[in-house]
Amino acid sequence: MLETLKEQPADKILALMQMYKDDPRDLKVDLGVGVYKNAEGVTPVMRAVKEAERRLVETQETKAYTGLAGDPEFADAMIDLILDGTVARDRIAAIATPGGTGACRQGFELVRLANPDAKIWHSDPTWPNHLSILKFMGMPAQSYRYFDEATALVDFDGMVEDLGTVAKGDIVLLHGCCHNPTGANLTAEQVEKVISVLKERDAIPMIDLAYQGFGDGLDADAATTRAIAGAMDECLIAASCSKNFGVYRERTGLLMAISAEAGQTKTVQGNMNYLNRQNYSFPPDHGARVVTTILKDPDLRADWEAELEEVRLGMLELRKQLAGELARLTNSDRYAFIAEHRGMFSRLGLPPEVVERLRTDHGIYMVGDSRMNIAGLNEKTVPVLAKAIVEAEKA
Ligand code: PLP
Ligand code: TYF
Numbered sequence: 001m002l003e004t005l006k007e008q009p010a011d012k013i014l015a016l017m018q019m020y021k022d023d024p025r026d027l028k029v030d031l032g033v034g035v036y037k038n039a040e041g042v043t044p045v046m047r048a049v050k051e052a053e054r055r056l057v058e059t060q061e062t063k064a065y066t067g068l069a070g071d072p073e074f075a076d077a078m079i080d081l082i083l084d085g086t087v088a089r090d091r092i093a094a095i096a097t098p099g100g101t102g103a104c105r106q107g108f109e110l111v112r113l114a115n116p117d118a119k120i121w122h123s124d125p126t127w128p129n130h131l132s133i134l135k136f137m138g139m140p141a142q143s144y145r146y147f148d149e150a151t152a153l154v155d156f157d158g159m160v161e162d163l164g165t166v167a168k169g170d171i172v173l174l175h176g177c178c179h180n181p182t183g184a185n186l187t188a189e190q191v192e193k194v195i196s197v198l199k200e201r202d203a204i205p206m207i208d209l210a211y212q213g214f215g216d217g218l219d220a221d222a223a224t225t226r227a228i229a230g231a232m233d234e235c236l237i238a239a240s241c242s243k244n245f246g247v248y249r250e251r252t253g254l255l256m257a258i259s260a261e262a263g264q265t266k267t268v269q270g271n272m273n274y275l276n277r278q279n280y281s282f283p284p285d286h287g288a289r290v291v292t293t294i295l296k297d298p299d300l301r302a303d304w305e306a307e308l309e310e311v312r313l314g315m316l317e318l319r320k321q322l323a324g325e326l327a328r329l330t331n332s333d334r335y336a337f338i339a340e341h342r343g344m345f346s347r348l349g350l351p352p353e354v355v356e357r358l359r360t361d362h363g364i365y366m367v368g369d370s371r372m373n374i375a376g377l378n379e380k381t382v383p384v385l386a387k388a389i390v391e392a393e394k395a
Helices: 013-020 047-059 072-083 098-114 128-137 157-164 187-199 219-231 262-279 288-296 299-331 352-362 381-394
Strands: 093-096 122-123 141-145 171-175 204-209 235-240 253-258 345-349 370-371
Touching: 013 093, 047 299, 072 093, 072 219, 072 235, 072 253, 072 288, 093 098, 093 128, 093 187, 093 262, 098 128, 098 204, 098 235, 098 262, 122 128, 122 157, 128 141, 141 157, 187 204, 187 219, 187 370, 219 235, 219 253, 253 262, 299 381
Parallel strands: 122 141, 122 171, 171 204, 204 235
Antiparallel strands: 093 253, 235 253, 345 370
């Protein structure tokens, strides 16, 4: 049987991570996979996470199974963090999932269960794993214009035009903040326009929120999600704690499904529990419990927020430095968008051969579409990258 299996396409981002590891050069720079790194290149365990883990080790008395939906306190705490009361709690069903990837997967599963004909509309480009999972599941998918290559900002006219053709009941997948891979985001006004188009077309939003706290702050980064969830009858939200709590490998995420009427929530919740059971029964608990401990303890929460804010401001500073350095070297504002983008990523708009030269000639690794992870830089490597970009473009 197993001899019938064919090679599967590798995840390009994860393959790049391996190439970087295998590169023997000392002066290499990793701007590939979306993992936060501090100036020393370390992905630290956040202080509040360490402390919450210490408390858990001391106080946890059982590792017996949780419920199929995971710990209800985790769902409550996350719903509060993300929606802050904009949607009545009794309209929200939620399950803990293995990371944001698990939340996306279970969200797509829920869509398929409810309406197998629904098409998933996704931004062009989007996180490659969205496309890979949708293809694997055999779900109908179509892209809407999102990124304007010329300005490296959102092609909003194109986006609205494409969303204007969405069929009733289709799903529109949106990034809650810090768009991956482009770094280009909607303004609050544009979000309002998207809401009116969604309503006009009778479409259902699904929001992938993987970077709350990495862009403009915890509340500001939830604003798009709150506006959309607050305005629409139905909404799915796939949230990840990997980045903002730095618990990547603990696989911590939450899928929320908001119904039009509170009376529907029980059945929706039952279906979501069912989906967890079909896939893995009980979702991972450790990361979820760490997150809950932090969110519910005022001191731990304040410390987590302070550390997250340092991380966010550090990335913003690197953006400004890189945009400034490139402005100086190119004597133009071509790269000013780097300071406008938010989150971990910016798509620079470099052709593949330039990305390739950056890697081979300069040991600088970014994804083939010229997406760079801003957190892979530090004060010393910003000028190195800027100079390398200018050289690689000229070569
Ligand atoms: N969605 C987006 C847009 C992402 O960039 C990521 C990546 O980390 C995820 C979801 C899921 O992350 P995880 O499964 O590690 O929580
Ligand atoms: O886009 C990224 O780099 C992150 C991390 O299959 C990631 O979202 C990349 C690929 C993948 C899972 C996570």
